[in-house]
Amino acid sequence: MAQSEKNSLLSTLAMTNKPRLRMLALAATIAATVFLLWRSDEPPITSYSDARQLRGDAEPDGFVINGSYTSYDETGHRKIVFTSPRIEQFEEENLATMESPNAELFSATEAEPWVLEAENGRLRRNEDQLYLTGNVRVVRTIGDRKATLVTESLTLDNIQGTVYTDEPVEITDSLGTTRAKGMKAWIDERIVELNSQVEGRYETIR
Known part of the structure; x- marks a missing residue:
């Protein structure tokens, strides 16, 4: 050996x-x-606050591509459906921000929903409020008649079933154009109330 x-x-x-x-x-x-x-110089992240501190306040906690959100009433009927190509979520504020959001608002009395479009959206999930900004458009169809409302900002209160703004609005339909300062609408009742400085121009029917 x-x-x-x-x-x-x-x-x-x-x-x-x-x-x-x-x-x-x-x-x-x-x-x-x-x-x-x-003795490690880079300790593991053990809490949500540590992760947020490293990431920064401006960065989201998560995001969804081509996201969709649907809300139902107590009877199970659709109340609101909105989509966005990108939704960013901020957990601490219970906030979601959206790019180019598109929302459809349904009622029990009419087949056609109201359609809302904007450049940006912010959803406060605690209050169930959707705040739209930038070239906001609301399209309402009743039979063969279509009306379009444009403004710069609009708030959708999903709990109260209302849509409102303090910004100038312009409503255009087949009969003419109406302008006003501020507006509030009740979705289920299909009622639109113009606040002030209301003026209109209408086509004469011969």
Whole structure:
């Protein structure tokens, strides 16, 4: 038997005959591992606040591509459906922001929904309110008649079933154009109330 093989065999026998030495070596290895983890310069993230601090307040907690949201009334009928090519979620504020949101508002009395479009949207989930800004358009169809409302900002209160704004609005239909400062509408009742500075121009029917 070669001398190197004899030395290896003797070392193995020595370790086999000394269980205390094996346990001591194992304990030393575990202690060294724990020490290295404790001394790490980049500790693991253990909480939501730590993650948010690293990410920054302006960055979302998550996002959805081609997202869709549907709300139902107590009878199970659709109340609102809105879609967006990108929805960003901010958990701490319970807020969702949307690019180019499109919303459809349904009522129990009419087959055609109101259609809302805008450049940007913000959904406050606690209040169930959708705030639209930038080239906001509302299209309402009743039979063969279609009316379009345009404004710069609009709030949809899903709990109250209302749509309102304090901004100037312009309503155009087949009969003419109406302008006003501020508006409030009740979705189920299909009632639109113009606040102030109302003026209109209508085509004369011959």
